[in-house]
Amino acid sequence: MRCDHCANDVPDGVFCTRCGAHQGTTGEVANPKKREQRYAAHPAEHVAQPSIFTTIFPHLGHSKIHEFRWAFAVGLAGILILYVAGLITAALLVAIFLVPVLYLIYLYEAQVYRDEPAVVLGFTIGGGALIGIVLTVIERIVYNPYPNIGNPLRGAGISVGALLFLGLLWPIVQEVLKPLPALFLPNRGDFPETVDGLVFGIAAGLGFSVAESLVAFSTALVSLPAHLTPGNWIYDLTTLAVFQPLLQGSTTGIIVAAVWRYRRGRLGRLEIGGVAAAVVAHIAFSLGTQLWKDILLSPLVILVWQAVVVGAVLVYIRYLLHHALLEEAAHMGFAETVCSNCHMHIVASGFCPNCGMALTAAPTAVKRARKPRADTPTKAKA
Amino acid sequence: MALTCARCGAQNPDGNLYCQACGTALAAAPGVAAASVPGPPPGIPPPVAGPAGYQSPYYTPAPGSAVPAHRTPWTLIIAVVVALIVLMAGGGTALAILGNRGSANPSGGGIADVPSPTPATTPSPVASPTSTSTGPKTESNDALTVAVPTGWTVDNKDAESITLLDPSSDGTVTAASGPSIPPQTAQNNKDTIDSQLKSQYPDTRECPNTSPKSGTFNGASGIAWTLCFTITSGGNSIPAAASLFAGANGSGSVYYVVMVLTSQSNLQNMLNEAKPVMQSVHWKLS
Numbered sequence: 140m141r142c143d144h145c146a147n148d149v150p151d152g153v154f155c156t157r158c159g160a161h162q163g164t165t166g167e168v169a170n171p172k173k174r175e176q177r178y179a180a181h182p183a184e185h186v187a188q189p190s191i192f193t194t195i196f197p198h199l200g201h202s203k204i205h206e207f208r209w210a211f212a213v214g215l216a217g218i219l220i221l222y223v224a225g226l227i228t229a230a231l232l233v234a235i236f237l238v239p240v241l242y243l244i245y246l247y248e249a250q251v252y253r254d255e256p257a258v259v260l261g262f263t264i265g266g267g268a269l270i271g272i273v274l275t276v277i278e279r280i281v282y283n284p285y286p287n288i289g290n291p292l293r294g295a296g297i298s299v300g301a302l303l304f305l306g307l308l309w310p311i312v313q314e315v316l317k318p319l320p321a322l323f324l325p326n327r328g329d330f331p332e333t334v335d336g337l338v339f340g341i342a343a344g345l346g347f348s349v350a351e352s353l354v355a356f357s358t359a360l361v362s363l364p365a366h367l368t369p370g371n372w373i374y375d376l377t378t379l380a381v382f383q384p385l386l387q388g389s390t391t392g393i394i395v396a397a398v399w400r401y402r403r404g405r406l407g408r409l410e411i412g413g414v415a416a417a418v419v420a421h422i423a424f425s426l427g428t429q430l431w432k433d434i435l436l437s438p439l440v441i442l443v444w445q446a447v448v449v450g451a452v453l454v455y456i457r458y459l460l461h462h463a464l465l466e467e468a469a470h471m472g473f474a475e476t477v478c479s480n481c482h483m484h485i486v487a488s489g490f491c492p493n494c495g496m497a498l499t500a501a502p503t504a505v506k507r508a509r510k511p512r513a514d515t516p517t518k519a520k521a
Numbered sequence: 522m523a524l525t526c527a528r529c530g531a532q533n534p535d536g537n538l539y540c541q542a543c544g545t546a547l548a549a550a551p552g553v554a555a556a557s558v559p560g561p562p563p564g565i566p567p568p569v570a571g572p573a574g575y576q577s578p579y580y581t582p583a584p585g586s587a588v589p590a591h592r593t594p595w596t597l598i599i600a601v602v603v604a605l606i607v608l609m610a611g612g613g614t615a616l617a618i619l620g621n622r623g624s625a626n627p628s629g630g631g632i633a634d635v636p637s638p639t640p641a642t643t644p645s646p647v648a649s650p651t652s653t654s655t656g657p658k659t660e661s662n663d664a665l666t667v668a669v670p671t672g673w674t675v676d677n678k679d680a681e682s683i684t685l686l687d688p689s690s691d692g693t694v695t696a697a698s699g700p701s702i703p704p705q706t707a708q709n710n711k712d713t714i715d716s717q718l719k720s721q722y723p724d725t726r727e728c729p730n731t732s733p734k735s736g737t738f739n740g741a742s743g744i745a746w747t748l749c750f751t752i753t754s755g756g757n758s759i760p761a762a763a764s765l766f767a768g769a770n771g772s773g774s775v776y777y778v779v780m781v782l783t784s785q786s787n788l789q790n791m792l793n794e795a796k797p798v799m800q801s802v803h804w805k806l807s
Binding site: 206207209210211213214217218221226227228229230231232233236237240241244247248250275276278279282283284285286287288289290291292293294301304305309351354355356357358359360361362363364365366367368370371372374375429432435437438504 | 592593595597598599601602603605606609610611612613614616617618619620621676677681682684686690691692693695697699710713714717718719720721722723724725726751752753754755756757758759760761763765767776778780782783785
């Protein structure tokens with residue numbers, strides 16, 4: 140068939156395998172070429188859907204995503220059980236490690252690091268953790284929390300110094316330093332795709348998050364009683380288990396992905412805006428959290444605020460990645476392969492003609508199993 | 522409108538010819554009908570038909586063995602998370618037990634031995650902020666006056682409260698007083714403080730082996746008690762203790778508050794160190 144949008148002759152399908160455009164939808168969708176209703180990494184979702192797993196685990200297919208969602212839910216249930224049982228130290232540890240451990244499994248599952256796991260994991264997760272330790276130790280030395288607890292009957296009021304340090308200066312410092320390990324990956328030339336940069340950035344951010352949380356909670360971990368009344372720990376646990384790692388991972392992911400795009404000569408408004416959005420989101424997260432605490436808003440309101448900020452960052456990542464995938468996958472040659480999203484055996488170029496997934500976001504094993512068809516065409520096998 | 526797959530029941534976006542989950546042909550999709558199936562693209566011969574029920578000319582459901590994508594079965598993923606929970610439950614509990622064993626006897630005695638800031642003897646208040654050059658420096662606001670011993674610094678001061686930071690920055694002393702509208706008893710003020718600290722810190726509770734005591738603080742009647750909680754802020758998670766006094770005048774129209782805040786292990790030292798400050802508090806409102 141001839142694609143409605145790029146005019147190439149391509150295999151029949153709902154999506155053009157060369158440009159990814161949604162076929163026969165000109166009258167139905169605002170811009171079938173941009174196909175914002177079909178996120179390139181997971182076409183069943185809209186690009187603007189703030190989904191955690193299809194955003195920061197972009198290589199996972201339709202069914203695998205659900206397995207990771209279930210595993211995350213099991214982890215959260217475990218934290219809840221430990222919290223209710225009063226085992227706060229244990230709950231804190233599970234909360235700190237849950238998302239990073241899932242990400243390690245994801246990296247293994249998708250083999251994003253290909254044949255060099257030690258170098259990639261060492262530089263991303265290890266480097267991020269090292270920077271996290273150094274920065275958080277410095278933060279502890281510089282920031283003394285006692286003076287910000289004033290009149291207990293009236294509330295401390297807004298501490299401008301704490302707001303400027305914790306809510307403005309420190310997020311900027313973190314966003315400048317966190318991406319460095321991924322940006323200076325020695326073999327970065329072997330990973331040219333933007334989706335690789337995004338995943339490496341997220342890995343570095345999660346390494347940072349683990350180190351930051353461990354250093355920050357080190358005193359509590361060794362001083363809390365083995366068993367205590369659960370109290371309000373559930374709010375801190377939620378931040379530690381969900382919002383903190385997602386923020387640190389996704390902001391670093393955006394910045395590294397933007398730099399990856401720049402290295403490909405594709406620095407546009409979306410990429411520059413991505414760096415700005417990451418810094419602004421981190422400031423909003425930290426400043427809002429500190430401010431709402433100062434004026435004694437309910438911890439639930441703080442969680443909602445954190446969720447809104449993290450959700451916005453996730454949506455931005457999706458637009459950045461969607462745009463990059465549509466552009467980068469368009470240059471792939473024809474090959475026999477299997478779509479990791481819909482599991483169809485396809486003869487395709489850059490996009491699955493059935494579900495529209497960008498095939499550059501396929502796991503490494505699938506990419507390696509591609510059988511080029513341009514020179515030696517053979518029949519597709521059932 | 523979503524299309525439901527007759528084979529697996531998955532919901533597919535409108536316009537799909539084949540199920541995204543299992544590859545089965547869906548009911549006729551308007552706009553992208555089978556009529557759009559022309560010949561193959563250049564260089565690509567038509568593949569063979571797929572399994573029963575599926576007739577796509579160019580893509581077919583992959584046989585199970587032909588999907589090399591998944592290296593980790595779902596059981597392994599769940600098992601790793603369960604192992605994480607079990608390991609951390611055991612490790613975390615052991616860490617807490619060992620950590621508490623090491624800090625069971627903080628220097629200066631336990632919190633239970635710490636006297637609350639309700640001096641048995643009535644301290645002589647500072648007469649006025651017009652101190653002589655040989656006396657300690659004083660700070661004053663509309664509600665109170667307090668001495669600032671050498672090495673201590675004024676961290677915060679407003680119309681109702683003054684907070685002093687100790688020389689080693691290990692804790693603070695806050696004294697506050699002001700009008701209560703509507704009138705509040707000492708117990709009301711204590712309850713408000715408890716409630717605010719509980720909302721701010723995850724585990725605010727009365728410290729072990731302590732209990733609230735009624736008394737006076739430099740002429741003000743009220744209640745003294747000690748709270749323990751964890752401060753989580755700015756890369757810190759400090760197990761803190763606050764020795765508190767909350768009082769009110771006879772009509773409840775004026776409140777009086779004193780708080781000595783430091784780490785739980787340092788509370789005894791801090792109370793000793795802060796004694797000159799606490800004894801110097803002079804309430805201006807009555």
